[in-house]
Amino acid sequence: MDDMPAIRASGIRKRFGELEVLRGVSFDVRRGSVVSMIGASGSGKSTLLRCINRLEAPTEGEVYIDGVPMGFVEDRGGRRRARSLAEINRLRRDLGMVFQQFNLWPHMTALGNVIEAPMRVRGLPRAEAVALGEAALEQVRLAEKRDAYPAHLSGGQQQRVAIARALAMQPKAMLFDEATSSLDPELTEEVLAVMRDLAQRGTTMIVVTHEMRFAREVSDEVMFLHDGVIEESGPPGQVFGAPRSERCRQFLSKFIGQAR
């Protein structure tokens, strides 16, 4: 039971019309580990994350969360049937997602954003959701901004609220899609610090990022995605220090000075 990966992607393919964006991606994420996903723009990183929590349905392949398939259920006779949207919604609670554009709901305060899903989706009573939400805001060091509306928060603060919103659902794993890419450099650090913190506490994370230093320091494993396949993967020391793939070497050479 303990060697069951928190997330398993198995043979994921995704096609948008003629364009095949993912061409057979398989990997495991061990519980409590951090996997960084790097690769050029258009290589399919976002699509892969979105296939994992099924914002996109993979054309082929399956994602397992703690061994439970996201896309189908098997009855006792071994017959498969596709999951309903309601069942998928239920499984999605277990995966927190953080977007490049924060995507906070502007008509709710920071705390309102954070307690919305615990109340509506998990059905927690308000007081319990607030306690959970305040703890989550505390964790991203924004307890004092609980009553602020997103329009009055900096980008870094908004992204931290978005992280708290995902954490408040107490997910099994967190997915970060370029969480710092739309932030000014001085705001990037405060978000990365929160992510480092989460990693240290043993949160299972998949992090799509262009922050090579972060990937190198924090990840247990780094995957280089190229053209819809994992071209190279391994411990950060190996991928950054001695990449085997020529493409990976080329990609990393653009970040010289950042990672090494």
Add this chain to the structure above:
Amino acid sequence: MFSDALRESVDLSLFWDYREVMLSGLAFNFHVFAASATAAIALGLGAALLRVAQALPFRVLGTLHVETFRNAPDYIMLVWVHFVLPLLLGAALGTRIEFHPFASAVIALGLVYSGYYAETFRAGIQSIPRGHLEAGRACGMSERQILWRIVMPQVVRRMLPEGLNQLVSLFKATTIVSLITVPDLMYRVSMVTATEMKPLPLYTGAALLYFAVVFAAASLVRLASERWRRRILA
């Protein structure tokens, strides 16, 4: 300095003498307004949701609704609903049908303004960034929860100024219901004119009354909602 005719036409004493008759007429304007506004907003939201639906038949239905009613002059719609629609329905059902004037007024104005509201709602719904919906889905929210908790609260704030203008138009449009004998303020004005033979001061009085009501109500709503509405903006 002023001609007698002009002086008489702005003299409000005659209107004042009939104030109770006039105010009870205005009450009919309010009733028609409230009922048709409710119908217009409900139908408009329904049509807007059809227009942004995934399935093509729904979208076609929504577009049909909008184009039919938005392009119908309210005056003609009123007459048509009151006089033609009962005949059509009667023929279909094989009985004699008659609409109460009040019902006809509400149906006609409700339908016409639902066309406008549908477009306002649709624009509002489509202006909500996709990412807001995806953030909801990623938290496990259902599409219904996303609609009512994330989309609509923002839509209402965004469309409030335009929606309010449409309410003002709708209230002004209630002045045509006397055409099918709803006893509203305009109806009373023509009744009193028939006995007093002095239409101009009565119309002046009615104009001022309508203006005062619309201006006061619209200003009040704007004032009360502006802060709440703007909080979501930077």
